[in-house]
Amino acid sequence: MYDLAIIGGGPGGYVAAERAGTKGLKVVLIEKKELGGVCLNEGCIPTKTLLYSAKIYDNAVGGSKYGVESKEVSFDFGKMMSRKQKVVKKLVGGVGAKMKMFNVKTIKDTAYIKGRTQQGIEISTSEEEIVAAHLLICTGSEAFIPPIPGLGEPGDVILTNREILELKEKPDSLVIIGGGVIGMEFASFFNSLGTKVTIIEMLDEILCGMDVEMSAMLRQMYAKKGIEFNLSSKVTKVEGNVVTFEKDGKETMLSGDKILVSVGRKPVTTGFGLENLGVELFRGGIKVDDKMKTNVPNVFAAGDVTGFSLLAHTASREGEVVVNNLCGREDRMRYNAIPGVVYTNPEIAGVGLTEEAARQKGIAYKVAKLPMAYAGRFIAENEGGSGLCKVLVGAKYGEVLGVHMLGNPSSEMIYGACMAIEAELTLKELEEVVFPHPTVSEIFKETVFDFGHITSNAKSTAIKVS
Incomplete structure (x- = not known):
């Protein structure tokens, strides 16, 4: 008899297992593939590993701007892919070691929920029949393939995030259906390599979902780098390696060596006996409350399977909420300070409300923004680069509502804004926080300071109340 059974070994599942193990619960974690889930094996980690290789190549090519000359710079696509796999393997092993450290039993197999009895929730695997007092479902998500005529299943030409990470050679041309996070990150990687x-x-x-102004700025940067963007365009059919799309009533045909489909993901709710518990679904995902409880007692869900915030760090926090409540610590999931990052070059990151979201909610706000060039460290490390920091605060109390950044290294700075939102810090309180100098993170404080000095900096600052 287990205290907690977890189906799915991604960020939600393995973090929950670790936390539960540290608190002395008897835990079993069932994952049919590799520990780490999609994020570690087919998403976050492999893509960021490749993007870093591309960034190193970009820096080598552009080294002369910094007084560093590199002759005949080249890249080895095969080595990039091999290193990606080495990184993934190492981290998967690390997750497994943690499970052993905290006495979590792991089973590599497909789980099947048989139902509920007086003894508990029964789950079947080929290794053992499991009975658990509580069940946490973390089955994640999979790439959504839209019903476009001729699109079909992924194969040699049609790719999702999974297949494109297994390419043996760099394609000369790539058509990406969908300009979201996944699409833009792969666009960035292959653009750097000359595709x-x-x-x-x-x-x-x-x-x-990201700040519209910064999204447009990033698009313009990549347009200058050679990426072609077709916005407000609907794909109508795919024939072989030819994509037909419609814009303003006009049809256009494009061909590419490979076609990446990245129009979103869908929760995995079938194939493991979920129907045997009578769990309620909502918009394709498992419906939960702010304690990650489903409508069925002792059954919880976390991560992409809820269909709400499909981010690895969201899943991890949701898993923590489940375990904390099981162990007697009152905890609730909050989504007002979940950061989002796009690991292009430059990066874009944001947390909290965007201007668009604030207007839709009818929230009165003020906004200040400054070019990243106001931070000396940014100038020192980004020759000819541009970027922006935008801060939204409540119009009445001056509490931080949202922070959005375009420029490297936004991904490493945005957590400070998350903390400010969580703590409901005001402009006055933020002005008293000391930032290390010189760092790019100082742009956050400079932008906050700018709220009180609008007249002296009118060109780089905007104030809006809606």
Whole structure:
């Protein structure tokens, strides 16, 4: 008899298992593939490993701007892919070691929920029949293939995030259907390596959900680097390696060596007996409350399977909420300070409300923004680069509502904004925080300081109340 059974070994599952193990619970973690889930094996880690290789190559090519001359710079695509796999293997092993350290039993197999009895929740695997007092479902998500005529299943030409990470050779041309985070990150990687990249996006801007102004700035940067963007364009059919899309009533045909489909992901809710528990679904995912409880007693869900915030760090925090409540610590999931990052070059990151979201919610706000060039460290490390920091605060109390950044290394700075939102810090309180100098993170404080000095800096600052 286990205290907690977890189906799915991704960031939600293995973090919950670790936390539960440290608290002395008897835990079993069932994962049919490799520990780490999609994030570690087919998403976050392998893509960031490749993007770093591309960034190193970009820096070598552009080294002369910094007084560093590199003659005949080249790259080895095969080595990049091999290193990616080495990194993944090492981290998967690390997760496994942690499970052993905290006495979590791991089973590599497909789980099947048989139902509930008086003894508990029964789960079947080929290794053993499991009975657990509580069940946490972390089955994640999979790439969504839209019903476009001729698209079909992934193969040699049609790719999802999974297949494109297994390429043996760099394609000369790549058509990407969908300009979201996944699409833009792969566009960035292959563009750096010289692939002709074309993006087809149905909406009128890339990176839906991110700050629109910064998304447009990033798109313009990549357009200068050679990526072709087709916005407000709907793909109508795919024939072989030819994609047909429609814009303003006009049809256009594009061909590419490979076609990447990245129009979103869908929760995995079938194939493991979920129906035997009568768990309620909502918009394709498992419906949960702010304690990650489902409608079935002692059954919880975390991560992409809920269909709400499909991010690895969200899943980890949701898993923590489940374990904390099981162990007597009152905890609730909050989504007001979940950061989002796009690991392009330059990076874009944001947390909290965007201007668009604030207006939709009818929240009165003020916004200040400054070019990243106001930070000396940014100038020192980004010759000819541009970027922006934007801070939204409540119009009445001056509490931080949202922070958005474009420029390297936004991904490493955004956590400070998350903490400010969580702690409900005000402008006055932030002005008293000491930032190390010189760092790019100082741009956050400089932008906050700018709220009180609008007249002296009118060109780089904007204030809006809605």
